[in-house]
Amino acid sequence: MGDEGKLFPALVKQFTASTGIKVKVESIPWDNVNDKLTTAVASGNGPDVLQVGLSNLATFKAAGALKDLTSELPKYPHLASDNFVSSLTNEKLNPDGHVVNVPWVADTRVLFYRSDLLTKAGIAAPPSTWTDLHADAVKLAAAGGKGKYGYYIPQWDQALPNIFTWQAGGEIQDSSGKVTFASAAAKTATDFYESFYADKLVPTNADFDQTQGFVSGAAPMLVSGPYLEKAINDAAPQLKGKWSVAPLPAGQSNISVVAGSSLGVWKNSKNLEADLQLLDYLDTPSTQVAWFKAANELPSTKSAFDDPALTADPMVAVYAKQLGNANLLPLAPKWGAISAAQLKALNNVALQHANEAKELATLNSTVANLQK
Amino acid sequence: MVGGARTLTERFNVVTTSIRAKATTVSQLARPLRRSPRRRRPTTRAPYWFVAPSVAMLLVFGILPVLVAAIVSLTNMDIGDLASPTHAHFIGLQNYRQLFGDSAFWQALRNTVLFVAVGVPVIMVISLAIALGLSRSESRLYRALRALYFLPAITAIVAISLIWGYLYNSQFGVLNYLLSTVGVSPVEWLGNSNLGRASVAAVGIWRATGLDIIIFLAAIMGVPQEYSEAAAIDGAGRWRTTFSVTIPLIRYALFFVAVTTVINWLQFFDEAFVLNQGRPNPATTSLSLYIYQEGFKFNQFGFASAGSVALFALIAAVTALQLRLRKSDD
Amino acid sequence: MTRRFNIRAVAAAGALTLVALIAAFPFLWMIATSFKTLPETVSSPPTFLPAHPTWAAYRRLFDELAYARYLANTLILVAIGYVGLVLMAMAGYGFAKYRFRGRGTLFMLVLATMMVPAQVTMIPTYLILNFAHLTNTITGMALPGLVVAFNIFLLTQFMSTIPDEVLEAARIDGAGELRIFLQIVLPLSRPILAVQAILTFIAGWNSFLWPLIVANDESKYTLSVGLSLLNRQTTVDPPLQMAGASLMVIPIVIVFLLFQRHIVRGFTLSGLK
Numbered sequence: 022m023g024d025e026g027k028l029f030p031a032l033v034k035q036f037t038a039s040t041g042i043k044v045k046v047e048s049i050p051w052d053n054v055n056d057k058l059t060t061a062v063a064s065g066n067g068p069d070v071l072q073v074g075l076s077n078l079a080t081f082k083a084a085g086a087l088k089d090l091t092s093e094l095p096k097y098p099h100l101a102s103d104n105f106v107s108s109l110t111n112e113k114l115n116p117d118g119h120v121v122n123v124p125w126v127a128d129t130r131v132l133f134y135r136s137d138l139l140t141k142a143g144i145a146a147p148p149s150t151w152t153d154l155h156a157d158a159v160k161l162a163a164a165g166g167k168g169k170y171g172y173y174i175p176q177w178d179q180a181l182p183n184i185f186t187w188q189a190g191g192e193i194q195d196s197s198g199k200v201t202f203a204s205a206a207a208k209t210a211t212d213f214y215e216s217f218y219a220d221k222l223v224p225t226n227a228d229f230d231q232t233q234g235f236v237s238g239a240a241p242m243l244v245s246g247p248y249l250e251k252a253i254n255d256a257a258p259q260l261k262g263k264w265s266v267a268p269l270p271a272g273q274s275n276i277s278v279v280a281g282s283s284l285g286v287w288k289n290s291k292n293l294e295a296d297l298q299l300l301d302y303l304d305t306p307s308t309q310v311a312w313f314k315a316a317n318e319l320p321s322t323k324s325a326f327d328d329p330a331l332t333a334d335p336m337v338a339v340y341a342k343q344l345g346n347a348n349l350l351p352l353a354p355k356w357g358a359i360s361a362a363q364l365k366a367l368n369n370v371a372l373q374h375a376n377e378a379k380e381l382a383t384l385n386s387t388v389a390n391l392q393k
Numbered sequence: 394m395v396g397g398a399r400t401l402t403e404r405f406n407v408v409t410t411s412i413r414a415k416a417t418t419v420s421q422l423a424r425p426l427r428r429s430p431r432r433r434r435p436t437t438r439a440p441y442w443f444v445a446p447s448v449a450m451l452l453v454f455g456i457l458p459v460l461v462a463a464i465v466s467l468t469n470m471d472i473g474d475l476a477s478p479t480h481a482h483f484i485g486l487q488n489y490r491q492l493f494g495d496s497a498f499w500q501a502l503r504n505t506v507l508f509v510a511v512g513v514p515v516i517m518v519i520s521l522a523i524a525l526g527l528s529r530s531e532s533r534l535y536r537a538l539r540a541l542y543f544l545p546a547i548t549a550i551v552a553i554s555l556i557w558g559y560l561y562n563s564q565f566g567v568l569n570y571l572l573s574t575v576g577v578s579p580v581e582w583l584g585n586s587n588l589g590r591a592s593v594a595a596v597g598i599w600r601a602t603g604l605d606i607i608i609f610l611a612a613i614m615g616v617p618q619e620y621s622e623a624a625a626i627d628g629a630g631r632w633r634t635t636f637s638v639t640i641p642l643i644r645y646a647l648f649f650v651a652v653t654t655v656i657n658w659l660q661f662f663d664e665a666f667v668l669n670q671g672r673p674n675p676a677t678t679s680l681s682l683y684i685y686q687e688g689f690k691f692n693q694f695g696f697a698s699a700g701s702v703a704l705f706a707l708i709a710a711v712t713a714l715q716l717r718l719r720k721s722d723d
Numbered sequence: 724m725t726r727r728f729n730i731r732a733v734a735a736a737g738a739l740t741l742v743a744l745i746a747a748f749p750f751l752w753m754i755a756t757s758f759k760t761l762p763e764t765v766s767s768p769p770t771f772l773p774a775h776p777t778w779a780a781y782r783r784l785f786d787e788l789a790y791a792r793y794l795a796n797t798l799i800l801v802a803i804g805y806v807g808l809v810l811m812a813m814a815g816y817g818f819a820k821y822r823f824r825g826r827g828t829l830f831m832l833v834l835a836t837m838m839v840p841a842q843v844t845m846i847p848t849y850l851i852l853n854f855a856h857l858t859n860t861i862t863g864m865a866l867p868g869l870v871v872a873f874n875i876f877l878l879t880q881f882m883s884t885i886p887d888e889v890l891e892a893a894r895i896d897g898a899g900e901l902r903i904f905l906q907i908v909l910p911l912s913r914p915i916l917a918v919q920a921i922l923t924f925i926a927g928w929n930s931f932l933w934p935l936i937v938a939n940d941e942s943k944y945t946l947s948v949g950l951s952l953l954n955r956q957t958t959v960d961p962p963l964q965m966a967g968a969s970l971m972v973i974p975i976v977i978v979f980l981l982f983q984r985h986i987v988r989g990f991t992l993s994g995l996k
Contacts, residue, residue: 047938055690057935063846083473084472084692228564255761357690361673443821444814446813447810447813448833455836459844475846523739538740544746545749545750548753551968556749565765570768603746611915698843704838712834
């Protein structure tokens with residue numbers, strides 16, 4: 022967990038009050054989750070219930086750390102799959118059919134834009150198509166002058182190249198679940214991705230800071246998640262009203278990525294009944310709304326989005342809408358290595374001016390080897 | 394006369410005899426371990442008692458894991474096998490083949506060798522020079538200076554990463570801002586280049602001098618004043634005294650800092666990791682970082698162990714070489 | 724008395740002070756940042772001194788950090804570390820002033836433990852602690868780092884400079900080995916023991932990884948772990964982090980100033996008597 026560690030105990034107080042089950046919360050800094058996991062798996066001792074960031078989910082599954090809950094689920098109404106937003110159902114999180122985790126909080130990516138800078142550059146509304154995105158970036162870069170850009174591509178962001186592929190109408194996993202970047206849509210996406218570098222619309226330095234870039238106007242448009250909203254408000258409260266969010270510009274569609282955290286039960290847990298009651302409580306819409314109010318994390322249950330606390334915020338409306346059209350990144354154990362290879366290839370082309378065809382060929386063979 | 398005249402008059406009787414005695418003893422002891430046939434072996438078992446608790450701890454928490462790593466390096470163990478290690482398969486030397494066949498490994502090795510070859514001498518020269526300077530006086534100013542020089546050693550790594558990251562940031566950093574005020578265009582300090590390497594090394598050097606200055610200072614302070622006073626009586630100037638008397642008498646400390654700095658820099662990790670957070674940079678990836686990125690991060694324990702064993706062998710070889718050179722030096 | 728108050732001395736002091744300020748600059752920046760507001764730390768152009776200094780970050784620290792609990796755990800860890808220091812001093816002396824069978828090999832083994840990355844030792848060490856039922860205990864957190872080859876090597880090198888004559892003389896006088904260690908060797912090693920005392924404090928005080936891994940209970944966390952929990956995953960709060968880092972450093976500076984008084988000239992001869 023990040024800084025939510027302090028808020029969580031308050032959330033479960035009511036659970037303890039109504040069920041008598043005590044919950045001891047242990048917060049781990051995000052960067053050390055893997056260390057804790059490996060030692061826990063090696064020794065067999067772990068917590069009863071765990072929050073698993075979706076980027077780590079595949080590792081947890083591969084470690085066999087999570088208990089299969091499929092048979093128990095029907096007893097708990099709030100854990101039923103159709104309670105959750107369509108992009109985060111139990112089936113999507115557990116493609117092999119063994120339900121080992123249920124959704125907890127959701128996260129997605131949308132377009133952040135500086136409305137004041139867009140207006141200054143003569144752009145009336147945020148781009149809604151790929152063509153508009155590129156054209157607007159050109160205008161913004163020209164208007165900004167030296168040291169300013171039109172858009173921002175984080176060089177080591179796992180999601181963006183694959184968002185483009187989905188938006189181009191393609192998939193990155195074949196029917197057997199293996200990851201592949203060899204489709205025509207992937208090529209279209211790569212070309213689009215690289216065009217920003219070729220036309221000098223994005224910064225090339227690896228340590229470009231997203232928040233500072235947006236606040237200073239160096240990167241007036243970028244793709245990011247709700248956490249950036251808080252960062253911008255903290256860093257530049259004076260910018261209020263001068264920026265907003267919009268759904269992602271569409272290629273053939275405007276599919277985004279869905280991320281977040283899910284909840285699971287430790288495979289050796291001795292308190293299955295209590296664990297499931299806790300999970301059920303946490304996925305109750307009212308709990309989800311309470312958590313949103315406390316920690317500003319989006320719920321994963323559909324009905325929570327109807328609560329006034331969420332409908333009142335126009336930015337939340339954008340996130341909610343985008344969540345309706347979002348995919349999960351592959352839940353393959355080798356995804357970390359595969360994604361690293363993908364980004365390396367893309368950066369070689371963008372920054373070292375390597376030959377795109379050659380890099381993609383190398384990438385495809387690397388990816389194939391990794392999944393042998 | 395020389396400052397500290399009181400010691401001279403008080404200790405004068407002891408000086409001449411003990412200097413001669415010390416001259417042989419210190420250089421003899423500054424040699425690393427070698428059985429001296431002149432010594433009659435004491436029949437006491439005391440040394441074993443003194444050494445046993447520490448050695449036992451190190452065997453359990455230090456050597457045992459290396460042996461485990463050596464075994465695991467011959468398997469394809471990953472996180473799936475961690476709970477039941479017998480599921481992992483023996484794959485012989487395949488991890489090592491993969492390791493030595495990866496160009497990124499050789500690049501990491503090159504980077505590491507560069508770090509050591511440049512970093513270690515620079516650290517030693519700077520630390521020694523400053524320690525000699527600080528040894529001039531024990532006044533309050535000098536004691537405050539000691540604390541200032543020690544600060545890099547105690548600043549937390551998270552603070553180091555934020556501060557130096559802020560200094561080096563190519564778009565928003567302080568250094569580039571200063572350059573811009575004199576019309577120089579921004580430099581990518583942490584890029585995939587020699588400059589990137591130098592920037593990361595600079596942070597490591599800055600950090601290492603903190604402790605080494607204090608170690609050298611303790612050693613210099615341990616050189617009895619009588620030596621430099623005797624040299625002054627003989628007519629030697631300050632520089633000559635330093636080079637001919639002081640430095641030889643702290644050889645044991647120079648040796649220590651050289652060996653440990655080489656060992657530490659062959660395992661260079663912290664600065665390379667925090668300054669390029671999540672942004673793999675081929676120019677600044679050290680061997681340790683490579684092993685972490687390709688092995689531990691993806692929970693590929695077999696491969697990570699192979700990398701660790703290879704690194705261990707390299708360090709052991711280099712250290713053995715240093716010890717051998719030291720012996721023949723006498 | 725002396726007419727050493729000359730240009731050379733002043734120039735040397737001046738140069739040393741200037742370089743010291745440069746070396747301490749990042750540290751001074753850290754402190755300055757801890758008094759800034761978050762917007763100021765991400766603004767460009769960057770500023771050094773805070774425009775509107777505020778205690779806000781420190782107040783947040785004290786509000787959100789269970790510092791009393793973590794402080795207690797950290798201090799216990801430090802105390803256990805000093806037990807380790809005694810063990811290491813013994814080992815340093817043993818290797819330095821005795822010739823015994825197996826000495827070379829054992830010393831090589833000690834050095835060898837410096838040559839492995841920490842990640843390699845993590846899982847085997849945890850399994851050992853688990854086997855010994857030391858998980859979720861402060862002893863368990865202290866054990867992996869209790870004895871460190873670097874310190875033993877350092878002690879060995881410094882203790883090797885103690886003249887054998889002194890030890891022999893004491894033996895002839897009938898003193899036992901332990902007495903020699905306690906009454907002759909340790910006093911003669913004051914400067915390096917002072918350095919070690921500082922290093923031991925730092926290691927225990929900054930202890931992060933093992934407390935995190937060994938604890939199953941937040942109430943067993945140390946200050947370092949507690950501080951890192953305040954860091955967010957994706958957004959950075961420089962004033963808060965710098966405030967935390969600054970607070971952590973203060974006790975270390977105090978300990979340093981206390982012990983460095985023992986790094987003084989000419990101890991050897993005075994011990995000869």
